[in-house]
Amino acid sequence: MGKRTILVSVLLVFVLSFSLAIAKHHTAEERGRVHFNNVAFAGGKKSCSTCHPNGRGLEGAGAKTKFSIMGGEQNSLEEAINICIINANKGVAIDDNSVEMQELASYIKSLGAPKVPGYGK
Ligand code: HEC
Numbered sequence: 001m002g003k004r005t006i007l008v009s010v011l012l013v014f015v016l017s018f019s020l021a022i023a024k025h026h027t028a029e030e031r032g033r034v035h036f037n038n039v040a041f042a043g044g045k046k047s048c049s050t051c052h053p054n055g056r057g058l059e060g061a062g063a064k065t066k067f068s069i070m071g072g073e074q075n076s077l078e079e080a081i082n083i084c085i086i087n088a089n090k091g092v093a094i095d096d097n098s099v100e101m102q103e104l105a106s107y108i109k110s111l112g113a114p115k116v117p118g119y120g121k
Pocket of ligand 1: 036046047048049050051052057058060061064067068069070077080081084085088089104108
């Protein structure tokens with residue numbers, strides 16, 4: 001093996017491990033958390049975190065299929081999120097299948113089970 005081959009291999013390993021390290025911190029869940037804290041998300045004026053600080057109160061929401069927010073009924077997490085985007089953030093609804101929606105949903109699902117027994121039932 002020539003010096004150049006060794007050098008290129010070392011460089012390749014370095015670049016690969018660096019990309020992996022970046023990828024690890026840029027999971028869908030992590031990007032969802034960024035949207036959640038973004039005051040301008042979906043054209044809105046408030047961040048989700050304003051009312052749900054660090055996702056507090058949304059533990060367990062990721063596992064639900066029925067919601068009743070602000071006097072209405074929503075049949076999916078995506079629908080619930082859009083109700084908040086429109087009425088709470090004062091933004092514009094995003095597509096259920098959009099990357100941003102999937103990322104927000106991943107973040108909410110990562111919050112886990114309700115900390116207060118019976119919350120959100
Ligand atoms: C102005 C305050 C406010 C903002 C901003 C807000 N929400 Fe909400 N959200 C509420 C209220 C009020 C409810 C209904 C009461 C409850 O269940 O906590 C709710 C309920 C929810 C629920 C259903 C919880 C459950 O278990 O039934 C989800 C999911 C949710 N919000 C996500 C979001 C997301 C995502 C954003 C940002 C795009 C957001 N909210 C921004 C006030 C807000």
